[in-house]
Amino acid sequence: MQVYLPIAEMSVDALLLLGIGFGVGWLSGLFGVGGGFLLTPLLILIGIPSPVAVASGANQTLGASVSGLIAQWRRDNVDARMGVVLLAGGFAGSALGVQLFAALRRAGQVDLAVALFYVVVLGIVGLLMVRESVRAIFRRRAGIAVAKAHEHTWLHGLPFKVRFRKSRLYISVVPPLLVGFGIGILSAVMGVGGGFMLVPAMIYLLGMPTSVVIGTSLFQVVFVSANVTLLQALQVGSVDIVLTLLLLAGGVAGAQFGAAMGTRLRGEETRALLGLLVLSVALGLLYDLVRAPENLFSIGPVP
């Protein structure tokens, strides 16, 4: 069934959009990531113009994350205090990131910069996650107990200590602020919510337990993607609500199934799977950059 998208100015098969929404939503519920890093490339692949794909992807991420967040909230897996701190850093970071994006656009190579950002960031994050989680799985198999929940580094000597009860942490607010800030920059440049970077950052940099990481990252993603949606609607006018709602119709169903399944998986298995997924997206994008294009020429609207 074909549906006309008023902002993208083209018609697309509604079932295809529902299917993409369901698949991405399922992953988002399972891993606690918004799925923007998967959705945006997929939409561009089926021919949606990239500004519309980025903006509507952010809008869809918002809806899917609300759905996922509610599911996680019911299970009491959200550290709201940590979420607010991350968000404060995130808003500052994304404000800077938008400026960086504008500078890249002036330099004329925004496509390449975004693709390279994706490959480098996704590649590193994916590799780290796979390596760590495989190690953890082997350790568990071998029956070696891990002595400490997280290691104490210089990060823990910083001032402004706050107790994050849900995360069972008593740390300075500076590291979470920095994490939020850094991910805010990256998410503005890459046009994603940033959950796939936030999840490993919270586990490895902040030492939060996996159980609250997913809910807390969804909390942050909801607000960051709402911010991106508003900015895109105001500045570019490329949010397609019909596209968003179709993706969401599939996505919210998928997210609930994913969240239910996520509770049955062990933390390290979830992380290994997410790591593999992130890594394969990075490799796919890298392949796109290095393979000889079918047509050397491309056509686009005048910017």
Add this chain to the structure above:
Amino acid sequence: MRRLAALALAALLGLGAPAAAQAPGAASTPQLTADISTDRVEITTGFTGASVMVFGATERLIGPESGEDVVIVAWGPSQPAVVRRKVNVLGFWVNGPAAVFPDIPGFYALASTRPVWEVLPEDVRRAARLGLDALPLRAEGAQAPAFRAALLELKQQDGRWQEYAAPVALAGGRLFSARVSFPDTVQTGDYRVEVLLVRERRIVARQELFLRVDRVGTAASIASVARNAPLLYGIACILLAALAGWLGSVLFRRS
């Protein structure tokens, strides 16, 4: 279709032909009469592209024997485009030189009883812009002819520029009709259809028809709100998405 038949009949009988163009010194019977099946293409929520029928009649017989030919050409609003060429830098394919075409039609379709290069000399084709090779594709930036070739190829691939994509059908030697198909990516705006009568390598009669492509219904309201009240639209998008997410979590609750 009923309208089409009635108008064709009227044209044949020489009655009430609307705004028929006449060559200088022609007899009172118009040499060419044409009309279009609709003057409005509506983009609704279920729009998947549309086609309109251009039809009409001539005074004399059309065909190689009489040397008369009919050419139908449709134009969309101007739509600037940029063509980029990828270059290999350190193993990566990146966008290199670009050519900007500031004034090219967003839509162009040509149909005729015989290819225009057979029936009209080049200067006439260039002046009337008949045929993709006769379009003035002025470029800014990179000037290599490969950019023009790429523009022609890419535009034809996505159906926005068509040359002889649909035939001009003849009936009874004097009635002609052709379909102009618009892809689902068609721009909104005013479109112009020109019907030309060609004899002895000259254009002897021409008639202009107009149609408008418009969004209607939900698609139109969404697009106009997004353009005129972006703040409101952005907030509505956020609330709608959040609502859909919440609704989904209630409907599909599995715990």
